Amino acid sequence: MTSSTAAYLCARGVRKAYAAPGGSTVALSGVDVDIERGTFVSIIGPSGCGKSTLLQIIAGLVPASGGEIFLNGRKVEEPPPPVIYVFQQYQRSLFPWKTVQRNVAYGLENRGAYDAAEIERRTRELIRLVKLSGFENHYPWQLSGGMQQRVAIARALVCRPDVLLMDEPFSSVDALTRAGLQELLLQLWRELKFTVVFVTHDVDEAIYLSTRVVALSRAPARVAVDIAIDLPHPRDQIATRELPRYLEYRHRLLAQLFAEEGLESTARAAA
Amino acid sequence: MTDSQRVVFWRSRWLGVAFIAAILAVWEIASASGMVPSLSFPRVSAILVTWWEILRSGELLRELLPSLLRMFGGYLVGAALGVLIGLLMGSLRTVYYLLEPITEVLRPIPSPAYIPIVILFLGIDDEMKIFMIAFASFFPVLLNTYSGVRAVDPVQVQTARTFGVKGRKLLWQIVLPSAAPFIFTGMRISLAVALIVMVISEMVAASNGIGYFILAAQRGFKIQEMYAGVFTLAVVGYSFNRLFLLIENQVLAWHYGHTQQQRN
Ligand SMILES: Nc1ncnc2c1ncn2[C@@H]1O[C@H](COP(=O)(O)OP(=O)(O)O)[C@@H](O)[C@H]1O
Numbered sequence A: 001m002t003s004s005t006a007a008y009l010c011a012r013g014v015r016k017a018y019a020a021p022g023g024s025t026v027a028l029s030g031v032d033v034d035i036e037r038g039t040f041v042s043i044i045g046p047s048g049c050g051k052s053t054l055l056q057i058i059a060g061l062v063p064a065s066g067g068e069i070f071l072n073g074r075k076v077e078e079p080p081p082p083v084i085y086v087f088q089q090y091q092r093s094l095f096p097w098k099t100v101q102r103n104v105a106y107g108l109e110n111r112g113a114y115d116a117a118e119i120e121r122r123t124r125e126l127i128r129l130v131k132l133s134g135f136e137n138h139y140p141w142q143l144s145g146g147m148q149q150r151v152a153i154a155r156a157l158v159c160r161p162d163v164l165l166m167d168e169p170f171s172s173v174d175a176l177t178r179a180g181l182q183e184l185l186l187q188l189w190r191e192l193k194f195t196v197v198f199v200t201h202d203v204d205e206a207i208y209l210s211t212r213v214v215a216l217s218r219a220p221a222r223v224a225v226d227i228a229i230d231l232p233h234p235r236d237q238i239a240t241r242e243l244p245r246y247l248e249y250r251h252r253l254l255a256q257l258f259a260e261e262g263l264e265s266t267a268r269a270a271a
Numbered sequence B: 001m002t003d004s005q006r007v008v009f010w011r012s013r014w015l016g017v018a019f020i021a022a023i024l025a026v027w028e029i030a031s032a033s034g035m036v037p038s039l040s041f042p043r044v045s046a047i048l049v050t051w052w053e054i055l056r057s058g059e060l061l062r063e064l065l066p067s068l069l070r071m072f073g074g075y076l077v078g079a080a081l082g083v084l085i086g087l088l089m090g091s092l093r094t095v096y097y098l099l100e101p102i103t104e105v106l107r108p109i110p111s112p113a114y115i116p117i118v119i120l121f122l123g124i125d126d127e128m129k130i131f132m133i134a135f136a137s138f139f140p141v142l143l144n145t146y147s148g149v150r151a152v153d154p155v156q157v158q159t160a161r162t163f164g165v166k167g168r169k170l171l172w173q174i175v176l177p178s179a180a181p182f183i184f185t186g187m188r189i190s191l192a193v194a195l196i197v198m199v200i201s202e203m204v205a206a207s208n209g210i211g212y213f214i215l216a217a218q219r220g221f222k223i224q225e226m227y228a229g230v231f232t233l234a235v236v237g238y239s240f241n242r243l244f245l246l247i248e249n250q251v252l253a254w255h256y257g258h259t260q261q262q263r264n
């Protein structure tokens, strides 16, 4: 798998079965996805279909029961340094005994590539980018949910990862905060040019952010729909969401999700 | 005294302090009036005078100092081993299955029961006492550290792993601070245990130390000195606990803030 035609990040026949009382739960049944460098790919699907599982397997955090992940042609076994995972539960993911500054510096400190002054400089730069300057010496629990998620994003990006894996990162903040975080993420993505795999159960969020949306079926999950999102950048929270093409994508993906949920009549009525 | 001040008093520590003062006053009067045998219950004022005298002559400190050195030597060794082995038991299944049964067998035996055995091996000097204090201090720290490690949030461990942190670094950077609130609980219990075992081991076999001093005073009918020794232990125990809480509040300030916010 080192041929130059292979995509930057590939999932090949990824399966996952969890041991469960009286048998096993099959979460993923052969998922194939190819992700090009620099793209923004969202993965949507019904709750419990295996989105988090897939993302954790891509991150090397959870072993697959079958199939393989390749990053830049190399098989992923351990969490690869260029890939950083941002957890859904940001309150639990930030270290409560570390200040904002020390949380953000955490990834860099363990790379051993920079001296203390350089770590400090890069950390401050990222804290500025996520608009948290002045909060360096606060603790995570002294911040609002949206601010905490921005700390988690800064901590992930300070390492300059090639791939950012995000598991429903904005699902537990209010709508306005979410819009702000979406803009921040898109802006950072355009500036720093990393690849994003973004899990969400929100169709609108997926279309708005992405260059491509992959919809998974109910568990055991496979790829059900895979569409390129051809909408102009930079996107606009109001105008983009009113484009006819946006509504077309939305229609197709919602119909697919409703069908998965056994809500065919609703889907047809909407059509 | 206004109404609001009265409410404050009835719901403050001063109520408890006044209660202690009242007990001492009753003791003083009962002893002075001969209602209780003044040989076993000397007047509190007389005990305080004796206390002051042995404090000023340096006699009390001469006994207390070796006791405190033993206690801290044993406590620090026991607590350090408890943290270390607790971390290993909590994070390595093999170590857990190896050591869990033996700790469960040894733990319920009251530590003083080991003293005769330990005397056979280590004699009756400092080695025996420090070993006993370390041994008894070890278990509460071990069990609490183990529980703390098991309670570490897997999301935090996974977060560290995505940043390439594993093995000993993971234990040191993530598991240890996460488990710190549990470890402090264990260390606070062990501090009280260490004081108890220190006194008992000195009463069983010693030629100095505060435990020895209290027992020797009783045998020599120096009852006021005996009480003065016991009062000294009350002051020592109270001060250590306060000091410990002061340090804990500093080190775990993040933990109190964090749990406060979780509750809101
Ligand atoms: N650690 C685990 N142990 C056992 N079952 C799990 C575990 N993680 C997830 N599952 C199961 O796998 C399925 C997919 O879970 P998940 O990947 O979290 O779905 P999603 O993120 O799409 O909601 C669910 O049925 C879930 O109960």
Ligand SMILES: [Mg+2]
Pocket (backbone or CB within 6 Å): A051, A052, A053, A167
């Ligand atoms: Mg999930």
